[in-house]
Amino acid sequence: MELSKGRVIPTKTKKKVKKVAKKVSKKQSDVEYFEYKGIKVKRRPLEESTQYLIPKKRFFILENDYVEEIMWAIQQQQEEGDPWNILLVGEPGTGKSELINYLCAELNIPLMCIQGDGEQSIADLVGCIAFNEEKGGTVWQDGKIPFALRNHCSLLLDEMNGILPDVLMKTHSMLDDRRQLDLKEHILEIEVEGRVVEVPEVVSVPNETLVFGTMNPHDTGRHVGTKPLSPALESRFHMKIQVNYLSAPNEEKMIVTETGVTKDIAQKIVTVANESRNAFRNQEMSTPIDHRMTKAWAKLSLKFGLERSIQSTILSRLDEADFDALRGVLLSYGISKPV
Ligand SMILES: Nc1ncnc2c1ncn2[C@@H]1O[C@H](COP(=O)(O)OP(=O)(O)OP(=O)(O)O)[C@@H](O)[C@H]1O
Numbered sequence: 001m002e003l004s005k006g007r008v009i010p011t012k013t014k015k016k017v018k019k020v021a022k023k024v025s026k027k028q029s030d031v032e033y034f035e036y037k038g039i040k041v042k043r044r045p046l047e048e049s050t051q052y053l054i055p056k057k058r059f060f061i062l063e064n065d066y067v068e069e070i071m072w073a074i075q076q077q078q079e080e081g082d083p084w085n086i087l088l089v090g091e092p093g094t095g096k097s098e099l100i101n102y103l104c105a106e107l108n109i110p111l112m113c114i115q116g117d118g119e120q121s122i123a124d125l126v127g128c129i130a131f132n133e134e135k136g137g138t139v140w141q142d143g144k145i146p147f148a149l150r151n152h153c154s155l156l157l158d159e160m161n162g163i164l165p166d167v168l169m170k171t172h173s174m175l176d177d178r179r180q181l182d183l184k185e186h187i188l189e190i191e192v193e194g195r196v197v198e199v200p201e202v203v204s205v206p207n208e209t210l211v212f213g214t215m216n217p218h219d220t221g222r223h224v225g226t227k228p229l230s231p232a233l234e235s236r237f238h239m240k241i242q243v244n245y246l247s248a249p250n251e252e253k254m255i256v257t258e259t260g261v262t263k264d265i266a267q268k269i270v271t272v273a274n275e276s277r278n279a280f281r282n283q284e285m286s287t288p289i290d291h292r293m294t295k296a297w298a299k300l301s302l303k304f305g306l307e308r309s310i311q312s313t314i315l316s317r318l319d320e321a322d323f324d325a326l327r328g329v330l331l332s333y334g335i336s337k338p339v
């Protein structure tokens with residue numbers, strides 16, 4: 001027992017009071033942050049209705065030179081409502097999509113991903129009028145973009161230069177200062193001065209909705225089905241960021257962590273991959289070895305060894321000239337050309 005302000009409080013009760021006080025103070029400072037190089041971005045509070053749209057956390061190494069700029073842009077938009085549309089450009093398998101997924105996973109941002117293939121129609125993206133059996137008539141059905149906007153999600157237009165230009169044009173008004181998606185196909189009936197007037201719906205882009213785009217460079221001519229973005233669309237992305245392959249130490253770390261091979265094996269794999277990327281830059285090779293391929297080679301090597309597993313994961317994709325560009329480094333590891 002102790003004496004406090006003339007009252008006797010049993011020690012047990014006092015402990016309880018202390019505990020509650022601690023809990024409350026934690027609640028008050030409950031805002032969580034994700035910090036990168038001194039830039040702190042608030043994690044969004046989780047909402048039950050959109051939690052399933054937050055990407056799953058996966059292993060990822062933040063290395064791109066522009067991560068600070070991206071973090072700052074997200075911070076500005078989340079806190080000041082100042083929109084930043086961000087475009088990432090790079091060769092396949094350099095980590096563009098995973099970078100966006102990683103940041104959204106860390107920051108609890110629900111993300112609607114639209115895969116850029118030539119099949120995406122205006123109806124898929126914006127919506128359409130569909131027959132509803134229950135109602136015995138037609139109803140408006142939201143496409144992916146209005147669904148995302150109404151639910152305060154962010155958007156990833158992945159490999160967006162695979163989408164037909166006419167379809168992409170529908171996004172112009174939501175990416176510029178208007179920040180509105182025009183749903184001219186969806187007619188609403190509203191009452192104006194006692195009269196019913198028909199107006200096409202316009203959906204506003206919520207302040208916190210970020211728009212990310214990714215694409216492979218179209219100028220190399222290697223990426224079938226991709227077109228350049230129109231200058232009008234490209235200029236609506238406030239940042240255009242080049243994404244390159246990871247540095248050798250980080251790619252080795254990624255391979256060791258993700259596959260469980262030894263550091264020595266990872267080093268050999270990365271040496272071969274970097275040789276191919278240099279050869280590709282010097283136009284001596286048509287297919288650079290990307291991060292997906294290095295991971296696959298490493299995984300298979302656990303079962304079949306380095307020499308055998310390169311055959312199906314890498315060499316089967318290369319032509320004679322490609323192999324010639326890698327001959328020196330491969331032979332030094334005892335790897336010969338496939339039959
Ligand atoms: N920084 C990184 N840290 C960890 N893993 C990475 C990193 N960058 C790429 N990877 C791995 O490389 C693979 C390819 O990444 P991703 O799918 O993001 O490439 P991409 O650039 O979007 O390719 P594409 O242009 O073909 O869509 C993934 O398995 C990913 O986990």
Ligand SMILES: [Mg+2]
Nearest residue numbers: 096097158214
């Ligand atoms: Mg991708």
